[in-house]
Amino acid sequence: MKKPLEVLQLYPVHDYTLHGALASRERRDPRRPFMLLSDKKWSWREFASAVDRTACLLIARGIKRGDRVAVMARNSDGHVLLLFALARIGAIMVPVNPEFGVNETGYVLNHAEVSAVACSTDTLAVAREACGKLKPWFMLLDGAAADAPNLFDLVAQAPPVALPDDVKAEDTCLIVYTSGTTGFPKGAMHSQRSFVTSGEAFVQRIYLQDDDRVMIVLPLFHINALFYSVAGTLVAGCSMAIVPKFSASSFWQTAVDVQATEVNIIEAVGTILQNRPRSEFRPEHKLRRVYGIRQQVADTFRGEFGIPHLIGGFGMTEIPGVICNPFEGPQKPGSMGPISRHPDPARPWAECRVVDDEGRDVGVGAVGELIVKTPIIMQGYYRDPGQTRAAFRDGWFFTGDLVRRDADGYFYFVSRKKDIIRRRGENIAGAELDRVIGSHPDVHEAAAIPVPAELGEDDILAAVVLKAGATLTAQDIAQWCRERLAPMKVPRFVVFADELPHTPTHKVAKTVLRADPTLKARAVDLETVNGER
Secondary structure, three states, rough: OOHHHHHHHHOOOOOOHHHHHHHHHOOOOOOEEEEEEEEEEEEHHHHHHHHHHHHHHHHHHHOOOOOOEEEOOOHHHHHHHHHHHHHOOOOEEEEOOOOOOOHHHHHHHHOOOOOOEEEOOOOHHHHHHOOOOOOOEEEEOOOEEOEEEEEHHHHHHHOOOOOOOOOOOOOOOEEEOOOOOOOOOEEEEEEEHHHHHHHHHHHHHHHOOOOEEEEEEOOOHHHHHHHHHHHHHHOOOOEEEEEOOOOOOOOOHHHHHHHEEEEEEOOHHHHHHHHHHHHHOOOOOOOOOEEEOOOOHHHHHHOOOOEEEEOOOEEOOOOOEEEEOOOOOOOOOOOOOOEOOOOOOOOOOOOEEEEEOOOOOOOOOEEEEEEEEOOOOOOOOOOOOOHHHHEEEEEEEEEEEEEOOOOOOOOEEEEEEEEEEEEEOEEEEHHHHHHHHOOOEHHHHHHHHEEOOOOOOEEEEEEEOOOOOOOOOOHHHHHHOOOOOOHHHOOOOOEEEEOEOOOOOOOOOOOOOOHHOHHHHOOEEEEOEEEEO
16 A cells, blocks of 8 residues: 555646646546546546536636636536536636525525536526526536536537636635525635645545545535545546435445445444445445544444444535544544644644633643634635634634544544533533434434523433334433433433434534424423423
8 A cells, every 4th residue: 555645746746726636647547547427437538638628618608717607416527527627717616505495506606606507407497596687507417408508518519719827726616605504604715726735635534545446425515525535536546436426225336336445424424324224235345445434333334344444534614624533543432533644744734723712722631612724724705704704813713613632632523612502501512412312222313402491591402313113212311311421411301303404414404403493392301201300
């Protein structure tokens, strides 16, 4: 296995634009595979040629440097092609969740003032309705319509035009909108340098090799798939297999079919796969590395699924890949790891601090907010200077995440600052309760949220989804918590649900739960049942 720096040194130096990095990797062996989607395969040469032709199309259709083009579709090769083609001319891709409704889509498209929208047939109507006064031109990544031609048909007919030679690494190439759990979504702007550098950092985190095949099951509107999987593939010079949408039932068969050696997941995906019938598992898979593993599923993935390298870390839309458990160890169960490194130890890299509400550093083991300086950081929030100023202080990015750091420099996630329950003068992390209740063998998923207490501050409500066939009572949940938590952290209210609402990245949408006025009414109040508590 090559060391990460050895992988980077396989290729000529470049200027940290996407075009420069692509040309650097293509030169080594243009015929080797770059991207697979179903039965369609692209070599590095074929992809690079298509990028230039697509760039010609964009210019011919009036797209210019700095313009924004939205992509609202399931994962496809068109996503990746447009990302590189737009970057080739200094324009910007705006990925949009294909599950968005008209209002959510309308906010992103209009706020970004997009000049064009690439859709799939099932998102075209929503995108059209969402445009309001905008007059973008439309194209389809699958099929074709009279007023929305197929992207690949358009590329085949594009006239040759002169492509710019003045695109810079600092030019913005992506605006990724946050999920908007509070207020309106914010568009985090990333430069081409940020994207390429993130790929280099991912090679270090997962020891990605030049002959690996990265299976992409996470959505391409999210930073994980873009800044880790796609950027990592680009920098390592390996290949990627794009899956239109994550499917638990076909995950293992797909891994076998595409001969995947690496995949990125999130916590919810790991839990889902752990709970799926083992009849779906394919022991002949070639997966050797998984990024995004959490402690509660690590034993299953290593022991039952036979995957030796399981890596977990921390990043945000604004700061991809800041903290990670080291590939060669030591790894500490339950931690996010120490500060990540670049393959080149001579490169200046990230700094992290843990501070109190006044911005003062707290000691080892104390809980505070994580603040960060890193080369892989957004340029700011698009058309939102106020939010940009609020996110930074003296050059430090304030994450809004509460963490603690041990004496070895390993960080442990505690909670989002906004996921704190204030009870009887004490701060309780909702994420801690989620983990404890979720660890019950009969619980599929759990989420703890604050509800108003009669005497002020909060009481704790736990929303619980049981595994199929399981039968638990509210008292069972409370007793499980009593055995593992301080008394003040034991929920007062427990409500059982068939499912919980989720964000586009499969996290529990606690904002939706908090806004549901029926939850508390439907819950069992343990203070009034059988003399509980």
